[in-house]
Amino acid sequence: MGERRGSGGGRRAVLGVPALALLLLPVTAGPAVADTGRSDVRLVYCLAGEHRGELRDAALRIGVVRRPPGTGGGVEAVEVPGRKGGVLSLDEWAERHRGDFERVCDALLAAAGDPPGASADQGGSGQSGFLDGAYLLVAGAALTLVGQMTERISAERRTRSRQLAAAVREFRRIAWLYLAAYEQDPDADHAEALRAREALSGLLALVPGPAPRSEAARRLADRLPLAEALPGSRDGRLLGPHERKSEASAVRTTLDRQTRDVGELLRPAPLWWLRRIRGNGRPTSPGGHHG
Structure with a gap:
């Protein structure tokens, strides 16, 4: 009898590991999925043909680039100040100066209130919502169990x-x-x-x-x-x-x-x-x- 109880406890402990892993999966996977999704949205949205002019204007206003002298590089070209700068196309600038590009693109997304920006966050929000729901479910079950135990002890x-x-x-x-x-x-x-x-x-x-x-x-x-x-x-x-x-x-x-x-x-x-x-x-x- 004692051995069966012990093995049962072991099975419960083993079964508890996958359940805990499922609860922790959104914590580890959520940020990576959200970051990748948002990066893809920036590339697709801000470098789309209808938004390239807005991206260039936003970069000029923020001050991370300047207008190139004359007409060198075309109407979409920008000049990056500094020794490692120079005249670059928008695609080159987005690739070589990813931090500045993301900053400008995020500002553009926020100003436009564009649905793609919102959809990029939905992946992360979905993971967070699942995790919050799981925690609330566990907390509710724990409170119910405590209430039942308290009532049983009182009875x-x-x-x-x-x-x-x-x-x-x-x-x-x-x-x-x-x-x-x-x-x-x-x-x-x-x-x-x-x-x-x-x-x-x-x-x-x-x-x-x-x-x-x-x-x-x-x-x-x-x-x-x-x-x-x-x-x-x-x-x-x-x-x-x-x-x-x-x-x-x-x-x-x-x-x-x-x-x-x-x-x-x-x-x-x-x-x-x-x-x-x-x-x-x-x-x-x-x-x-x-x-």
Whole structure:
């Protein structure tokens, strides 16, 4: 059984790798696709016949080129300043001075608001949109899972609280009946009180952490009264009605105190963590043992 669980966990881990790779693929592929697409758009759009004049005018206005002297190079020629410059055609300028060309072409695309410019970004936006959607899907699933777990834990806590409260009431009821009978008859049947005590003790053993609370619950379970029948005699002498009444009264006092202690166990977990920090992991009152 343990090996099957281990191999299942391994399969889940292996299956998780391709899923993670699919989520990360847009991160690595998206920028490269977007850059290549935009570069192609610049070449196609800005060097198209109907836009070449606009490209030359934009380059002149931005100042990265000058008009060539005279008519050298034709109407589409530009002069690049500097030692590595000279008179070049627009195609030569776009190839040799790619940075200036991209700057001017981007300005031209932005000024024109041309659909090709927008379409160049759509590839990147699509990748980004897919990634955003994947992250939102994962985040939504995580929030749903957390909500379900929180509701399940709350439901379990409410169920435990109801069961524990019911067990306390039942033990108290049966204990009081036994004590009333004991006051009249020292040999009163103790079996039903013992069964109710064991039922309550079993529920106290299941009280969850934090550790201070579970430890307090175990101590309380050990100290529940009526683990044994109350004595009918002491030191070889039968107990009289007044003495039996005193014995029963002491048990009733313990029952009242421990009922309050069970209520302490139902308090929220953070309060018990605070008690641990303060060095006090005990219930409000110790709850005496009257066996």
